Amino acid sequence: MSGQSANEPCHLRCRWNGKEMCVRRLLTPEAIAEHHLSLGVACGLRHVYFPNNLPPCVHNNGEIDWEYAETEMNEEEAVLA
Numbered sequence: 001m002s003g004q005s006a007n008e009p010c011h012l013r014c015r016w017n018g019k020e021m022c023v024r025r026l027l028t029p030e031a032i033a034e035h036h037l038s039l040g041v042a043c044g045l046r047h048v049y050f051p052n053n054l055p056p057c058v059h060n061n062g063e064i065d066w067e068y069a070e071t072e073m074n075e076e077e078a079v080l081a
Contacts, residue, residue: 012066014055021048023055023064037062 009018016022024032026048031041042062045054057066 010057010066012056014057015052016055023057027064032064035064037064 010022010024023045026045027041031037037045037058039062042058045058049055054060058064
């Protein structure tokens with residue numbers, strides 16, 4: 001897994017990419033470095049993004065992953081097609 005900071009460009013297609021609502025701007029560097037959110041932080045993010053889904057870098061199990069998310073999005077797009 002590779003880490004990302006708020007200053008690095010993100011390759012994911014995400015409506016929040018490069019905006020104030022980007023996960024990298026909402027979470028602390030320590031939370032991002034953990035690559036996994038606590039239950040409380042994950043619930044808080046769900047409320048922040050509601051009624052939208054979580055960004056593609058945050059999985060429902062609380063894992064933060066910028067590499068796997070792109071693969072997961074492609075698989076979901078294939079199912080929807």
